[in-house]
Amino acid sequence: MTKKLSIGILFGGRSSEHEASLASAASVLKHLKQDKFDLVPIGITQTGQWMTQTTPYELQQQMAVTTQIIDADMQESTQHTIVVDTPAPSSPLMQHPLSSVAPKVDVIFPLLHGTYGEDGKLQGLLEMIGIPYVGCGVLGGAISMDKEKTKQILRAAGLPVVDYKSYRRAELERNPEKVLDDIEKNFDYPCFVKPSNGGSSIGVSKVRSREELRQAAYLAANYDHKILIEKAIECREVECAILGNEDLQASVVGEVIIRDECDFYDYHAKYVEPSTKIIPALISDDLALEIQEQSIKAFRALDLTSLARFDFFLEKDTHNIYINEVNTLPSFTEDCMYPKLCEASGLAYPDLLERLIELAVESYEDRQRNSSSS
Numbered sequence: 454m455t456k457k458l459s460i461g462i463l464f465g466g467r468s469s470e471h472e473a474s475l476a477s478a479a480s481v482l483k484h485l486k487q488d489k490f491d492l493v494p495i496g497i498t499q500t501g502q503w504m505t506q507t508t509p510y511e512l513q514q515q516m517a518v519t520t521q522i523i524d525a526d527m528q529e530s531t532q533h534t535i536v537v538d539t540p541a542p543s544s545p546l547m548q549h550p551l552s553s554v555a556p557k558v559d560v561i562f563p564l565l566h567g568t569y570g571e572d573g574k575l576q577g578l579l580e581m582i583g584i585p586y587v588g589c590g591v592l593g594g595a596i597s598m599d600k601e602k603t604k605q606i607l608r609a610a611g612l613p614v615v616d617y618k619s620y621r622r623a624e625l626e627r628n629p630e631k632v633l634d635d636i637e638k639n640f641d642y643p644c645f646v647k648p649s650n651g652g653s654s655i656g657v658s659k660v661r662s663r664e665e666l667r668q669a670a671y672l673a674a675n676y677d678h679k680i681l682i683e684k685a686i687e688c689r690e691v692e693c694a695i696l697g698n699e700d701l702q703a704s705v706v707g708e709v710i711i712r713d714e715c716d717f718y719d720y721h722a723k724y725v726e727p728s729t730k731i732i733p734a735l736i737s738d739d740l741a742l743e744i745q746e747q748s749i750k751a752f753r754a755l756d757l758t759s760l761a762r763f764d765f766f767l768e769k770d771t772h773n774i775y776i777n778e779v780n781t782l783p784s785f786t787e788d789c790m791y792p793k794l795c796e797a798s799g800l801a802y803p804d805l806l807e808r809l810i811e812l813a814v815e816s817y818e819d820r821q822r823n824s825s826s827s
């Protein structure tokens with residue numbers, strides 16, 4: 454009988470997407486096949502303390518303000534998780550992240566969205582330790598997390614992105630009127646203001662006046678050292694999932710239907726009252742094919758492996774498409790878009806989780822082939 458792989462499930466973390474991460478992890482813990490895998494939950498608090506012997510639900514309880522997105526059913530399922538005998542640290546807080554768990558874990562499955570999870574930093578740590586992990590590597594994660602850098606690379610690869618301009622937080626703070634003047638010179642209202650590094654629509658605003666612009670710029674600057682201004686596109690929002698390392702599979706295309714009362718696809722529309730998803734999207738076969746092809750091209754241009762979700766704007770009047778952004782660790786509950794797109798393309802959620810673990814081992818083995826310079 455082959456040995457069961459032991460999977461470290463990482464969740465929580467210091468990003469503004471902490472709570473979304475708890476929901477993703479709860480779902481993965483529930484659905485990973487326990488006859489094949491031992492599960493080691495590893496939580497990271499909002500202040501960055503690493504803990505074993507915890508669950509996403511327990512971390513949710515520690516949050517000061519919470520919308521409680523893990524419901525009672527999910528709480529129950531995470532409590533059935535097998536916790537392997539990771540040595541109990543003398544205090545529940547682990548001083549050296551992963552050092553005591555690493556010898557017991559074969560693969561890390563990070564379910565950390567946003568900064569310190571999706572942006573290459575964690576991936577660097579895992580490579581230093583030498584442990585296989587699910588998801589893309591350091592470079593792909595870091596670039597894809599930064600919306601400005603992503604757009605620069607996609608544009609250089611001939612892929613369509615919305616007109617944008619970035620400003621440094623320091624410029625804004627030093628001379629706000631000059632920055633606001635420059636934005637008004639380059640963009641009409643309404644326009645979008647967002648942190649270059651961010652996610653879950655946190656810090657994103659649609660603005661219609663100079664006063665709203667000022668507030669939105671300072672809001673975005675709370676989350677990153679760079680803010681992006683983008684032309685607002687009147688659009689439908691469609692998404693495509695890519696899975697694989699060398700042989701890439703593009704999923705069917707899905708659409709998020711944003712309710713009329715929402716100004717855009719904001720945090721509320723994502724997590725609190727989740728928007729309806731239509732899979733496959735009601736678009737022509739040609740357009741779906743173009744979206745799939747562009748997603749694969751973008752996946753390669755950004756040096757990604759394993760998985761990524763590509764979010765597109767489909768302009769209502771012109772039917773032009775633009776790649777809005779790339780998520781290398783997209784929200785991952787079974788009802789979220791990435792798993793749903795895979796399911797609609799023939800890969801059920803538990804099988805997707807298993808496939809991602811196989812891809813993690815494959816990537817690790819591929820990296821081991823590189824001769825190091827010393």
Ligand SMILES: Nc1ncnc2c1ncn2[C@@H]1O[C@H](COP(=O)(O)OP(=O)(O)O)[C@@H](O)[C@H]1O
Pocket residue numbers: 615645647651652653654655657683684685686687688690717718719764766777778
């Ligand atoms: N340029 C834009 N035109 C139209 N809608 C936009 C634009 N930029 C952002 N949005 C809206 O804001 C949402 C969140 O923006 P996005 O850039 O995807 O940030 P996040 O990484 O936080 O999801 C989008 O899904 C869309 O609804």
Ligand SMILES: [Mg+2]
Pocket residue numbers: 653654764778
């Ligand atoms: Mg988005």
